[in-house]
Every structure is written in structure tokens, then in C-alpha cells.
Amino acid sequence: MAKKVKNPEILAALAKAEEEPGSVKFFVGLDVGLKSTAICVVDGDGEVISENTTKSDPTEIGRYLRKNYKSHITRIGIETGSISVWLTKGLRRQGFQVAMLDALKVHRILSIKRNKTDPNDARGIAEIVRSGRNYISEVYVKSSACFAIRAQLILRSRLVQQRLQNEMVIRGLLKVHGGRVEPGSKTSVTFSERVMEQVFQIRSAENIDLRPQIVPMLRLGETLYDEAKRIEQELEKIAAENPTCQRMMDMPGVGAIVALSFYTAIEDPTRFRRADDVAAYLGLTPRIYQSGESLTSGSISRMGNRMTRTHLVQAATVMLSGTKSWSSLKDWGIKLSKRVGFNKAKVAVARKLAIVLFSIWRDGTFFQAKADTVSGHRALMQKAQQRREATA
Numbered sequence: 147m148a149k150k151v152k153n154p155e156i157l158a159a160l161a162k163a164e165e166e167p168g169s170v171k172f173f174v175g176l177d178v179g180l181k182s183t184a185i186c187v188v189d190g191d192g193e194v195i196s197e198n199t200t201k202s203d204p205t206e207i208g209r210y211l212r213k214n215y216k217s218h219i220t221r222i223g224i225e226t227g228s229i230s231v232w233l234t235k236g237l238r239r240q241g242f243q244v245a246m247l248d249a250l251k252v253h254r255i256l257s258i259k260r261n262k263t264d265p266n267d268a269r270g271i272a273e274i275v276r277s278g279r280n281y282i283s284e285v286y287v288k289s290s291a292c293f294a295i296r297a298q299l300i301l302r303s304r305l306v307q308q309r310l311q312n313e314m315v316i317r318g319l320l321k322v323h324g325g326r327v328e329p330g331s332k333t334s335v336t337f338s339e340r341v342m343e344q345v346f347q348i349r350s351a352e353n354i355d356l357r358p359q360i361v362p363m364l365r366l367g368e369t370l371y372d373e374a375k376r377i378e379q380e381l382e383k384i385a386a387e388n389p390t391c392q393r394m395m396d397m398p399g400v401g402a403i404v405a406l407s408f409y410t411a412i413e414d415p416t417r418f419r420r421a422d423d424v425a426a427y428l429g430l431t432p433r434i435y436q437s438g439e440s441l442t443s444g445s446i447s448r449m450g451n452r453m454t455r456t457h458l459v460q461a462a463t464v465m466l467s468g469t470k471s472w473s474s475l476k477d478w479g480i481k482l483s484k485r486v487g488f489n490k491a492k493v494a495v496a497r498k499l500a501i502v503l504f505s506i507w508r509d510g511t512f513f514q515a516k517a518d519t520v521s522g523h524r525a526l527m528q529k530a531q532q533r534r535e536a537t538a
Contacts, residue, residue, distance in 0.1 A: 170189065170190070170218060171189065171190045171218070171220040172187050172188070172189060172195060172215055172218050172219050172220060173187070173188050173189075173190075173219075173220055173221055173222075173223070173272050173273075173275045173276040174186070174187050174211065174219055174221070174222040174223065174272055174275070175188075175222075175223045175224075175267075175268040175269060175270065175271030175272030175273070175274070175275060176207070176222060176223065176224045176233070176268060176271065177225075177264045177265075177267040177268040177271060178202055178224060178225070178227050178229060178230055178233060179202060179264065180202060180228075180229070181201070181202055182199050182200065182201060182202060183199065183200055183201070183202045183207060183233075184197070184198075184199050184264035184265050184267065184268040185197070185198045185199065185200060185207065185210065185211075185268060186265060186268035186269040186271070186272045187215065187219075187272065188269070188272045188273065188276060190276070192273060192276060192277070194269060196214070197265050197268070197269070198210070199264070202229060202233070203233075203236075204232070204233050204235075204236025204237050204239075204240070205236065207233070207237065208236070208237055208240040208242065211242070212240075219242060219243075220243065221243045221244070221245055221275050222237060222242050222243065222244045222245070222275070223244075223245050223247055223271040223272060223274055223275030224244060224245070224246055224247070224271070225246070225247050225248070225249040225252045225271060226246060226247070226248060226249045226285055227249060230246060231246075231287055231288075231293070234246050234287055235287065235290075245275055245284045246284060246285040246287055247271070247274060247275075247282055247284065247285060248282065248283065248285055251282050251283075252270075252271060252274065252282065255270065255274060255282070256270040256271075286413075286414070286417055288410070288413050289413065292410045292413050295381070295384060295406055295410050296410050298377050298380065298381055299381070299403065299406060299407055299410070299453065300453065301377060302374050302377040302378060302381070302403070303453060305370050305373050305374040305377070306370075306374050308370050309334070309367050309370040309371055309374065312363055312366055312367045312370065313337060313367060315363065316341055316360060316363055316364070316367075319356065319359065319360065320341070320344050320345070320348070320356070320360075323348045323352055323354060323356070324348065324351070324352075325344035325345070325347065325348050326344065327340045327341055327344055328340055333371065334364075334367050334368040334370075334371035334372075335368070337364075337367065338364045338367070338368065341360060341364060342360075342364075345357060345360055378402075378403065381402050381403060381406055382402040384402075384406060385402035385405050385406050386402075388405075388406075388409065390409060390506075390507050391405040391406060391409055393506050393507075393511075393512055393513070394408065394409070394503050394506060394507070394513075396512055396513040397461075397465075397499070397502065397503070397506075397513045398464070398465050398469040398471045398473060398476065399461040399462065399463075399464035399465035399468065399469055399499075400461050400499075400503070401461075403457060404457045404458065404460070404461045405503075407453060407454045407457040408454060408457070408458070408500070408503050409507075411428065411450075411451050411454040412424065412427075412504065412507070415504060415507050415508045418504070421501045421504050421505050421508070422501060424500050424501060424504040425497045425500045425501055426447070426450075427450050428450035428451060428454055428455050428458065428500055429446060429447045429448040429449040429450035429451075429452075429455055430446055430450070430455060430458070430493065430496055430497040430500060431446060431447060431497065432444060432445065432446060432447070433445060433446065433447045446493060446497075455496070458496040458499055458500055459492055459493060459496045461496070461499060462479070462492045462493070462495035462496040462499055463492050465479070465495065465499070466479050466480060466483065466488070466491070466492060466495060467488075471515070472515065473515040473516075474515065474516055474517035474518075475495065475498055475499070475502065475517075476495075478495075478498075479491050479492070479494065479495040479498075482494055482495075509524050509527060509528070510527055510531060511523055511524050511527045
């Protein structure tokens with residue numbers, strides 16, 4: 147547990163804060179570890195008031211700050227991490243103003259220090275909160291309900307990946323003996339039937355029985371498939387009860403998984419000023435490097451959420467090659483693929499897909515297959531919304 151402040155200079159600053167509450171401001175930087183957290187408190191001039199260490203628990207941190215600094219804490223800074231969301235929510239419930247900062251950006255600023263220690267990192271974060279928040283954007287903290295849905299999406303994605311890896315191992319074991327499983331199996335039952343057919347052929351031709359090795363892996367694959375299917379059904383129910391996700395699912399290639407993934411990645415559309423900012427937030431815009439006379443535009447930045455970005459690219463792939471319905475977006479993507487190739491075209495379509503999904507959500511509109519009808523439809527929906535507000 148952190149000790150109470152006894153330094154005479156610090157006590158004098160606290161006494162001044164008591165006499166003139168508006169004249170003294172304290173800023174706190176937290177360098178979070180799994181077991182302990184380094185705390186650094188600085189005043190408005192950047193002078194270090196105190197440095198201490200306490201348990202990585204919001205109750206302990208809040209108790210230390212209230213006991214020593216009462217209500218004079220202006221803002222607390224914390225960088226993103228595995229338990230940062232839990233600490234941020236816990237401190238905010240206690241009435242503190244907490245700014246969560248991007249760990250990658252914070253690392254680049256703190257790297258100028260000669261020695262990397264927890265107290266130095268905590269002091270650097272406190273300095274960022276005090277003076278540098280204009281060039282380091284604050285990270286949005288999602289709600290608990292949003293994290294619950296994201297956890298289901300992540301678990302389903304992991305189960306699907308493990309099932310596919312399990313199937314690849316089985317295919318490899320059979321190839322050693324000349325067995326080949328036909329592709330295109332959509333269910334674990336179909337895959338198991340094809341595998342067992344190859345196992346019996348190998349037994350007849352080579353007199354080698356692979357059942358002791360293959361059967362347990364097939365059972366594992368069936369379990370992974372069933373669990374992923376169960377989670378997918380739960381997510382479909384959640385999407386069916388969400389009007390925004392229902393409107394998103396009107397787009398060709400967008401199902402419950404993609405809609406919920408995008409919805410939970412954004413959660414609050416008002417935090418973006420422009421629809422184009424969403425594509426950059428999800429890492430679907432080209433990385434740009436400019437220095438002097440040189441200007442280079444590279445591949446996409448991939449800085450946003452990887453799972454949601456993957457879902458959008460998968461939705462774009464389905465739209466371009468797996469659906470028969472026509473739309474201006476699909477037509478544009480097909481023409482682009484003939485010039486730059488399918489792989490680049492599907493990423494470009496995914497970028498536009500994110501913009502369209504965000505616009506549907508923000509404006510309360512529905513997907514329009516023809517681009518020429520978008521403006522008229524948006525104006526019509528805005529007038530309808532104004533009439534509803536006028537009669538309310």
C-alpha cells in the first residue's frame with residue numbers, strides 16, 4: 147500500500163491548494179503493471195510533487211489520491227494495456243477525470259529518456275497529460291456491454307481458426323500416405339466423412355490404420371465447430387434485436403458477424419467528425435510518408451482493430467465474388483479489380499464499405515444499391531426525422 151505524503155514542500159503545496167483551490171492543479175501519471183502501478187503527481191508548472199507505488203487496483207489508487215490530494219487532481223493519465231480499461235472505469239466511478247492514451251504514441255515520446263523505469267514512465271505520462279494532450283488523442287473506452295459482444299466475436303474467431311488449423315494437420319497426416327481430402331466442406335460432418343473415406347482407402351492400399359490418430363482430432367474439430375456455431379447463433383439474435391445492425395445487414399455481403407463487429411468497434415458514431423475518418427481508424431487507408439520533396443503513399447496502415455478490418459475485407463470479398471445482387475459499389479470494385487488486381491480491389495471496397503456502414507448508422511438511412519439515389523434518400527430521412535421531433 148502506498149505511503150502517505152510527508153514531504154514538507156508537498157504539504158505546503160497542498161495547503162496552498164486548500165487556501166486557493168483554483169490556483170493549484172495536480173496532474174497524475176500512472177505506469178501500470180500487472181501487480182503494481184507507479185504513480186507520479188506533478189503540478190501545473192511540471193514540478194514533481196510526489197512519486198510512489200501502489201497495487202494495480204482502482205480502489206487502492208483512488209484511496210491514495212483522495213487521502214493525499216483530496217479533490218485537487220485535475221486529470222489522470224494512463225496508457226492502454228491489458229488492465230487499463232478496468233482501472234480507468236474504476237477511477238472514473240470514483241469521480242476522477244481519466245485520459246487513456248495510446249501506448250504506441252506514448253512509447254514514442256517516452257523513448258527520448260535515457261533510462262526506462264516505471265517512475266520515469268509515470269512522470270512522462272503525467273507531463274503528457276499536463277501539456278501534451280493536443281497532439282496525443284485520447285483513446286475511447288467502450289462500455290461493458292460492448293466488450294461482452296466483442297469477447298464473443300473474438301472467441302468465435304479463435305474457435306474457427308483452431309478448427310481450420312486442426313483440419314490442416316489432418317490433411318497433412320493423410321498426404322504422407324497419399325490421401326487427399328476434397329476441399330469445399332462447409333461442416334465438420336462433411337469433412338469427417340471425407341477424411342474417413344481416405345483413411346479406409348489408405349488402410350486397404352497400404353495396410354496402415356490411421357484411425358487411432360485421426361479420430362480424436364476429428365472429434366476435436368466437431369467440438370470446435372459446434373461451439374463456434376452456438377456463439378454465432380447467439381450473435382445473430384443480438385444483431386436481430388439491434389435496429390442499426392439490421393440496416394447494416396441490408397448490404398450484400400454483410401451479415402450479423404460483420405455488422406456486430408463494426409458496431410462494437412465504433413459504438414459511438416458521434417466521436418467521428420467525418421465518415422472518412424472511420425476508414426483511417428480501422429487501418430484501411432494508405433500509409434503516407436512525406437519529407438521535403440518526397441511523398442510516398444504505401445499500403446494500408448493496419449493500425450486499427452485487426453478483427454473488424456478482417457471482417458470488412460471478408461464482406462468485400464463476398465460482395466465482389468459471392469453475391470449476385472448488383473450495386474454501384476460492387477460495379478466499382480469489379481472495374482477496379484481489372485486494373486489493380488482482386489486483392490487490392492477488395493481492400494478498397496472494404497474501405498468504402500466502412501464509410502457506407504458508418505453513414506447508414508449516423509444518418510439513420512438504409513442501403514441504396516444505386517449511388518444516384520443516396521442524396522435523395524438521405525434528405526427524405528432527415529425530413530422524416532424533423533417531423534417526428536416536431537410532433538414529439
